[in-house]
Amino acid sequence: MAEPFSTLISLPMPLIRNNVDTDQIIPSREMKTTGKTGLAEGLFAGWRYEKIGGRTPAPDFVLNDPKFTNSQIILGGENFGCGSSREHAVWALLEYGFRAVIAPSFAPIFAGNCVRNGILPAVLDAAAIDEIAATKQPLTIDLVAQMIKLSTGEQKSFPIEDEIKTMLLEGLDEIDLSLKLAGDISKWQKNDRAARPWIYLGANI
């Protein structure tokens, strides 16, 4: 179950590039464990370290800027999270400490993976994101009100589907939501078992 998300106050880290793909978020070679943890060190490894496989920080990469050490929000570009469906990208972000990504658009699988793990993918247009980055100040994300409040006092609203909002607010995952339909599922299976018995391999479930 994911950590519930309500209000988040943090200095956002700008990574405003288009098509940041999941292999850039976490390269395959950094996925060294079978679990969802132990991935933070590999986050953005290709940009973050001087050499492939190395651990010497690349001074120019924003993640290595001490200002953003405690940042929980990323400001991204178009099509954030495209490429391979690997959920490790989201697990790495989460373990590192990120709870929200604000971008003009997201790759759908990545956005779904974010929500499942309690990370908010918030859509704002590119101009608004540039404006936020220019303030260089912390902002507040209020999920209930669907508002991003800038240090300047300005507010920007972002869209979100009701179901996704509920999931994030309550820390529910999709399994909980679907299990609310357990009755429908077993009714469907009962009928289907009569129609397509060969699908059901267990003896008497």
Added chain:
Amino acid sequence: MSKPRSLFEKLWDGHIIAGLSSGSALIAIDRIFLHERTGAAALNSLAEAGRKVADPSRVFAVMDHIVDTRPGRSDQTLMPGGQAFITETRAASAAAGITLFDVNDPDQGIVHVISPELGIILPGCTLIAPDSHTCTQGAFGALAWGIGSSEAEHAMATGTVRLSKPKSMRVIFGGKLRTGITAKDMILTLLARYGAAGGKGHAIEFAGEAVTALDMEGRMTLCNMATEFSAMSGFIAPDETTFRYLKGRRYAPVGQNWDKAVACWRHLNSDPDAAFDQEIIINAEEITAMVSWGTSPGQSVGIDGTVPDDAPAAALKYIALQKGETIKHIPIDAAFIGSCTNSRLSDLRRASALLNGKKVAHGIKAICVPGSSQVKRDAEAEGIDQIFRNAGFEWRESGCSMCFYAGGESFAAGSRVISTTNRNFESRQGPGVKTHIASPETVVASAIAGKIADPRELTNG
């Protein structure tokens, strides 16, 4: 009269349990397959949340991705830390009560090779696996697609997925393929003409004379690369070829159930007036042997072609070729036959027929990795392994092997490989490795010549 429906709509409608407020649907899942690269993560995470696999009899796991493929293998792998993936998947599978095809199980092999071999995939099924090439199994008239780990957890816990309906597309290959041209050349032609994003957001039915003429293994090769076309999945209406392939396989229905199933499967096709969001027609007679020149599968060209003038600089830099350069005669360092695209018995038979009595060129590292332990045994019974070995190929245990690089075994850094795999991404087969994807025939001809070569020009003797 009811509205004409496409095969996709029949598969979709047949699995809707409920509509969801988000506009997506709760879709019933008939089969789930896991492999050791992502399986333990999904099973452990489910267990940690205190949940159970709803129906373990319909969940399978296999060791294929990072297992060693050198002879005499054990749990040890060349991937650093790889052994943990194997031992944890084994433990988690046992705890969950699901069927596991373990490292040295006679049924072990690449997930998308063994699922059909064992009759786990059936027409009309929904099958998911946390693996993007799951679409391979659409060849059986099933809806099969790759998902993320959390979705796999969801599917195991609930027997369903939450999914928004993709758009539909039909790709018709009309006419007959020319001699020596294969399913691999068909899919690479589609990719070359319409680009690697051409099928984005679509569920794709492959149809037409050249498709129905394919055997099941060719159909799997075709559907395998639907994901390279960015499609959600690819599939083919089941027919007598499909039924003949499946009959008698371990998990296929028997007796009365078989008859009942076949009667039901015969309806799994697109009605004559079914509508599609998009339709593409390709004349199969125009298709030639295809080879990729760049770093995306869409960057492919006929073997008599040249690197296009509009080739992106980044791809050219990585692959170390120039615009206008002739594809044929590019020197290679290695040749690879394997992967869920082209490692089945018919692939190895065709490759060995061309290879028989010949040798790979001096200095070429050549490897053949059968797609499953069953394929390996069958090939050995026919003497195919001897032909490969005599020609200078390594003959491996089955698995994904050097189709992808996970930090372990790979081709030499920067080397140029002609490969029957499906992805020519940067460093897919090892750091800096330059991959050219092609059919098994083209790989064999190139291995013999030491440079990219047209299999149809391979002379006897």
